[in-house]
Amino acid sequence: MLDLTHYLKTRQKQVNDKLMALFSPIEKKKRLFAAMQHSLMAGGKRIRPILCISAAEAVGACSDDVLTVACAIECIHTYSLIHDDLPSMDNDDLRRGIPTCHKAFDDATAILAGDALLTLAFELLSTEFLSKFHPENGLHVIRLIAHASGPYGMIEGQMQDITAEQHRLTLDELENLHRLKTGALIAASVNTGALLARATDEQSHLLNDYAQKIGLAFQVIDDVLNIKGDPDCLGKAVGTDLVLQKNTYPGLMGLDTAEKKAHQLVESAIESLISFDHRADPLRSIAEYIVQRDR
């Protein structure tokens, strides 16, 4: 049996150490880097980089092989949080229990810190692929990640999320929104791990299946936690979706049905991995963790 808590802690430490080492002490004195660092090291769960690592492990690679690439994905995730929190977007003061970037610094600095983390991710990726991996494989990963985080993925999802406030979506529209906003980068994380570990076509297909399902389950639970979560555990306010009249799964289908849906998605995600051996256990446990988490 895999001890998931231990596994997550070990991987989180690996990711955190690597992220900490991204900037030199001199750079950290600069306002821009301090702001990037503030949000990057604010105690995130590191779900996306860990999914990238676990997917690579499921196909037989080592965590060290894909660590830098996994950290680049976390940079992209963090940039998206910084920009989403801005006053003209979701206007959040707290994130992961500490002041959001624009609260700790200012709006202009937060915009630039986000821009910088996004751009830095592609510098990290290209540098890593020049020294490791087959260059063509590297270009495929860059395209995969850029596509998932750009106007055909995450950013379009965020745009839809903002414009959908205060008008009611159908379940299909809500699912499409989240497939873009959260699902795309989660799937890209898994698919990147698979690609770098040279998964077969069938393995890639199954891992993508797994990723699509946990991506959706992740968002459903996020909505659930916004209703019944503990703000101290979450490190952010709850009940905000209701105030902002956001479209949510519990809002559209009721709290119980939403929770049931998340559990079904996770079960189905784990079934996708049936042909994988014990090396896919972290992926299986992470899927279960997604519906059991309290933050």
Next chain:
Amino acid sequence: MLDLTHYLKTRQKQVNDKLMALFSPIEKKKRLFAAMQHSLMAGGKRIRPILCISAAEAVGACSDDVLTVACAIECIHTYSLIHDDLPSMDNDDLRRGIPTCHKAFDDATAILAGDALLTLAFELLSTEFLSKFHPENGLHVIRLIAHASGPYGMIEGQMQDITAEQHRLTLDELENLHRLKTGALIAASVNTGALLARATDEQSHLLNDYAQKIGLAFQVIDDVLNIKGDPDCLGKAVGTDLVLQKNTYPGLMGLDTAEKKAHQLVESAIESLISFDHRADPLRSIAEYIVQRDR
């Protein structure tokens, strides 16, 4: 003799046609793409993509060879303008004679449109490099462009520009600021063209020399135009640097000396190209144009 007006028009049309073709008619109906398109097609001079093309031509390549890559650079330049214009940054209402992105749409849309253009640039680059060019060469270009536009280049320059408002910089500090804010992406444009056209080490070195000098000249003239330019020609307000107490070359060294400095830089940039044949004429003419332009 090269007819620069004709050359620029032809190249601008090439770039504009390619940029127009980036999004399908269906996509353009979406708010996010409409906002991206608004700023992308607002009549920019296309200096950076043209420099990329001209540098490639100077080493014997064709404009078509590097057109997509050149357009990706213009996407990055446009994103930087959208974010710089935001109320929390420079707070500009007009750009290239039309409302800035946040004025035509809103702040949130402008932030996302900028994010989207930046991310799209890396998708365009990776896709292009998977079908054309040696993959390793492609990774070098992605790294070059990401480094120039990220926290070690353009974004750090913008951060310094904001924090430097209302306190006086030395000439060295101002030069460093502009080397980052404007110079880095201009140099990357030239160096990308050279790299893709497989320039020799010596050619690359000379072209980089040229790029550093015109990058600086470009900014000096920008400052000059903010004092004595015609707002109708420029498509934006003049005198704003003075109001915002920005550090400028004319402010530090006087208007005449600043103009003289720009001319000297351009002369020296053209000298860097002495060993190149007539295929470098566009680069030579563009250098002259930089100090003669009125917008």
